[in-house]
Amino acid sequence: MLEVSPPEGGSLNIAPGVYSYDRFSEVTLIATPKPGYQFVYWMGNVTDATTGTTMVFLNSPKMVIAVFERDQFETVGLEDGMGGGEGSGGLIRSGEMSNTPLENVGGGPGTPKYNPPPTTPPDNDVPVPVPEPVTVVLFFAGSLMLAKSRRNGANTTEKT
Numbered sequence: 001m002l003e004v005s006p007p008e009g010g011s012l013n014i015a016p017g018v019y020s021y022d023r024f025s026e027v028t029l030i031a032t033p034k035p036g037y038q039f040v041y042w043m044g045n046v047t048d049a050t051t052g053t054t055m056v057f058l059n060s061p062k063m064v065i066a067v068f069e070r071d072q073f074e075t076v077g078l079e080d081g082m083g084g085g086e087g088s089g090g091l092i093r094s095g096e097m098s099n100t101p102l103e104n105v106g107g108g109p110g111t112p113k114y115n116p117p118p119t120t121p122p123d124n125d126v127p128v129p130v131p132e133p134v135t136v137v138l139f140f141a142g143s144l145m146l147a148k149s150r151r152n153g154a155n156t157t158e159k160t
Contacts, residue, residue, distance in 0.1 A: 001017070001018045001019070001061075001062070001063045001064070001138055001139055001142045002014055002015070002016045002017060002019070002029070002064055002065075002066075003016050003063070003064070003065040003066070003132075003134075003135045003138065004016050004031075004065070004066050004068070005043075005065050005066070005067050005068070005132055005135065006068065006132075008034065008037075009033060009034060009037040009066075009067075009068025009069070009070075010031055010032055010033040010034050010037055010039065010066065010068045011031075011032050011034070012029060012030065012031055012032075012066055013028070013029065013030040013032075014027070014029065017138070018138060018141060018142035018145065020146075020149070021058050022058075023058060023059065024057075024058065024059055025058050026055050026056070026057050026058070027055065027056050027058065028053065028054075028055050029042070029046070029053070029054050029055070029056060029064065029066070030052060030053045031052045031053075031066040031068070032052070033052075033068050033071075034068075036070060036071065036072045037068045037069065037070055037071060038068065038069060038070075038071040039052045039066065039067075039068055040067045040068060040069050041067050042054055042064060042065070042066060042067070043063075043064065043065040043067060044056070044062060044063055044064035044065060045057075045062055045064075046064060061142070061143065061146055063135075063139050063142075065135060
């Protein structure tokens with residue numbers, strides 16, 4: 001089963017969905033981000049989870065998800081009355097926030113200072129994403145189809 005998260009983040013050389021391949025075959029997967037997104041990593045049992053091109057060895061049913069994240073954001077101003085001014089507010093990409101206090105956010109006199117909370121380094125650099133509901137549904141649908149095809153194969157006998 002192949003999936004892209006978020007679906008608008010990019011595409012694969014093989015369309016997302018549930019497929020049936022010969023056992024012990026190898027499949028090459030290529031993730032291509034759409035404009036404004038970047039490839040982050042693969043979820044699942046692949047040869048290299050950190051590059052956009054990888055392979056999966058099909059010795060058993062597999063679920064593989066290509067994870068993308070936005071690499072560009074539009075700046076959003078604060079609403080009136082919130083102490084903001086021209087150019088205040090906005091979004092930053094993950095991992096780009098500094099720990100230095102910002103003086104007079106919004107630029108106006110009387111604007112409160114922002115001191116970000118102290119951060120602790122994560123135990124590892126790979127986030128633990130939660131699969132989208134459609135991913136879980138597709139996984140179980142694929143599992144049921146596989147179980148049914150195996151049952152049908154076990155029930156057929158050759159007549160001599």
